Amino acid sequence: MQALNSSVKIAVIGAGAMGSGIAQVAAQAGHQVYLQDQQAGAAEKGKAGVAKVLQKRVDKGKMQQADLDALLSRIQPVDALEELADAGLVIEAIIENLDIKRQLFANLESICGEEVILATNTSSILVTSLGAQLKRPERLLGMHFFNPAPLMALVEVILGLATDKKLAEVVHATATAWGKKPVFATSTPGFIVNRVARPFYAESLRLMQEQAADPATLDALLREAGSFRMGPFELMDLIGHDVNYAVTESVFSAYYGDFRFQPSLIQKALVEAGRLGRKTGQGFYSYAEGAERPTAATQPQQSFTEQPVIIEGELGAASGLAERFKQAGLNVIERAGAGVLRYGEATLALTDGRMAGERLVTDGLQDLVVFDLAKDYKNATRLAIAAAKQTSTTAINDATALLQKAGLAVSLLSDAPGLVVMRTLAMLANEAADAVLQGVASAADVDLAMCAGVNYPQGPLSWSDNLGQGVIWQVLTNLQASYGEDRYRPSLLLRQYAFTGQSFSV
Numbered sequence: 001m002q003a004l005n006s007s008v009k010i011a012v013i014g015a016g017a018m019g020s021g022i023a024q025v026a027a028q029a030g031h032q033v034y035l036q037d038q039q040a041g042a043a044e045k046g047k048a049g050v051a052k053v054l055q056k057r058v059d060k061g062k063m064q065q066a067d068l069d070a071l072l073s074r075i076q077p078v079d080a081l082e083e084l085a086d087a088g089l090v091i092e093a094i095i096e097n098l099d100i101k102r103q104l105f106a107n108l109e110s111i112c113g114e115e116v117i118l119a120t121n122t123s124s125i126l127v128t129s130l131g132a133q134l135k136r137p138e139r140l141l142g143m144h145f146f147n148p149a150p151l152m153a154l155v156e157v158i159l160g161l162a163t164d165k166k167l168a169e170v171v172h173a174t175a176t177a178w179g180k181k182p183v184f185a186t187s188t189p190g191f192i193v194n195r196v197a198r199p200f201y202a203e204s205l206r207l208m209q210e211q212a213a214d215p216a217t218l219d220a221l222l223r224e225a226g227s228f229r230m231g232p233f234e235l236m237d238l239i240g241h242d243v244n245y246a247v248t249e250s251v252f253s254a255y256y257g258d259f260r261f262q263p264s265l266i267q268k269a270l271v272e273a274g275r276l277g278r279k280t281g282q283g284f285y286s287y288a289e290g291a292e293r294p295t296a297a298t299q300p301q302q303s304f305t306e307q308p309v310i311i312e313g314e315l316g317a318a319s320g321l322a323e324r325f326k327q328a329g330l331n332v333i334e335r336a337g338a339g340v341l342r343y344g345e346a347t348l349a350l351t352d353g354r355m356a357g358e359r360l361v362t363d364g365l366q367d368l369v370v371f372d373l374a375k376d377y378k379n380a381t382r383l384a385i386a387a388a389k390q391t392s393t394t395a396i397n398d399a400t401a402l403l404q405k406a407g408l409a410v411s412l413l414s415d416a417p418g419l420v421v422m423r424t425l426a427m428l429a430n431e432a433a434d435a436v437l438q439g440v441a442s443a444a445d446v447d448l449a450m451c452a453g454v455n456y457p458q459g460p461l462s463w464s465d466n467l468g469q470g471v472i473w474q475v476l477t478n479l480q481a482s483y484g485e486d487r488y489r490p491s492l493l494l495r496q497y498a499f500t501g502q503s504f505s506v
């Protein structure tokens with residue numbers, strides 16, 4: 001499908017954080033852009049904000065002054081809605097309020113031509129509800145940019161019940177022409193990113209609540225073993241707890257209280273205390289001048305004694321760890337067995353979603369130490385372990401010494417089922433699989449959205465493909481049994497793929 005020609009005029013309504021950024025994106029692509037805001041002077045201020053940001057690029061020699069001047073000449077602040085009459089695409093980025101947005105679209109229908117495409121940048125209101133009272137609801141769709149719009153590549157193109165699919169394709173092609181990475185999604189609560197990302201925060205909040213580890217340790221593990229750019233606590237502090245909590249609450253209530261999306265009391269307390277994160281100087285961490293960031297809990301250095309590392313059977317998802325031991329020059333002996341590692345007194349196994357204490361008894365594994373998933377064992381710099389109450393201190397020290405010898409910092413957690421990276425990935429993949437099962441988006445678009453929208457190191461579905469759906473399904477099944485909670489119920493699609501051996505092929 002053809003993108004809108006750059007001669008088509010674009011109107012952006014609402015010149016706040018999002019609207020100004022969207023106006024910049026459209027102007028950069030060569031369109032004439034009207035920028036309108038109901039507040040006097042706000043559109044000029046929005047344009048001045050764009051000029052200020054881009055002037056820095058000019059000063060650094062990354063942009064020509066003439067190009068900036070030309071771009072700015074294409075952004076025209078306007079006062080009245082009537083001045084947008086000849087726009088071909090109108091994108092609203094006003095206050096997040098159903099009635100006010102509905103009124104705006106009703107006004108636009110009477111001002112703009114019949115061929116206009118109406119788009120909303122809403123994060124949480126259904127496109128279907130916004131279009132309900134329109135004369136031409138088929139011409140309304142979602143065009144959900146991420147903040148900051150000029151930098152974030154993702155645009156979720158949202159189809160309401162009435163949306164004309166051809167128009168959605170035009171908008172998708174237009175977003176591509178604007179240098180974005182668009183995906184299609186149906187109008188369901190949270191669309192793709194705000195739904196699928198919930199467990200990234202929720203599982204760490206829960207681990208903290210259960211005193212498995214503190215925020216600095218959990219953040220470090222998701223960065224250094226999970227390869228996520230930021231840990232969940234530092235990211236929530238950046239987003240603002242008021243904003244992050246409001247999104248969680250809205251998705252939770254929109255899904256009729258599905259416990260997969262249950263908000264956290266810890267975050268609620270922060271919001272009520274006014275500890276909103278960076279913007280108030282205090283969230284999980286302090287941002288006061290001179291405040292030092294707490295460091296991750298790390299096991300003290302243990303002395304390594306030369307003895308063989310025995311690998312019994314296939315390590316599956318953890319085979320990269322065996323490679324790492326070989327590369328570190330350790331004496332690795334391989335023999336048949338049930339997929340465990342033995343070193344000194346310790347028996348080490350990749351977490352399967354059971355507590356070490358339960359697994360030690362059930363599987364008869366003495367001195368068991370479970371370890372976490374790493375995105376890439378060869379390059380991870382830290383790994384979580386947990387031990388059963390019955391596991392000896394010598395075994396824990398042996399396991400620590402072995403991992404340290406291979407260059408890993410070790411964080412010992414309490415015996416939390418699924419540890420951190422495995423549990424987070426399992427829940428992300430579960431949510432992503434359900435979104436595919438329910439036809440919200442294709443597997444490829446879900447993965448693209450999570451990489452382009454929130455910088456995940458790999459889409460949860462292709463990551464799950466790499467491990468095998470059986471691994472993820474088993475972890476979830478064990479988590480569900482551990483907690484006895486519906487929250488961890490595996491998606492039907494994961495269960496199906498685990499038994500059929502299918503993959504998401506993304």
Ligand SMILES: NC(=O)c1ccc[n+]([C@@H]2O[C@H](COP(=O)([O-])OP(=O)(O)OC[C@H]3O[C@@H](n4cnc5c(N)ncnc54)[C@H](O)[C@@H]3O)[C@@H](O)[C@H]2O)c1
Nearest residue numbers: 014015016017018037038039093094095096121122123147
């Ligand atoms: N901030 C984000 O991270 C983010 C990300 C994606 C989507 N969104 C969505 O984008 C929209 C705007 O968010 P924002 O963060 O830019 O808000 P903002 O408060 O920064 O800006 C909103 C602007 O809209 C103006 N406005 C309000 N009512 C108006 C009306 N009836 N007509 C014209 N202008 C009006 C306000 O004066 C203000 O300048 C919301 O729907 C929000 O859910 C926000």
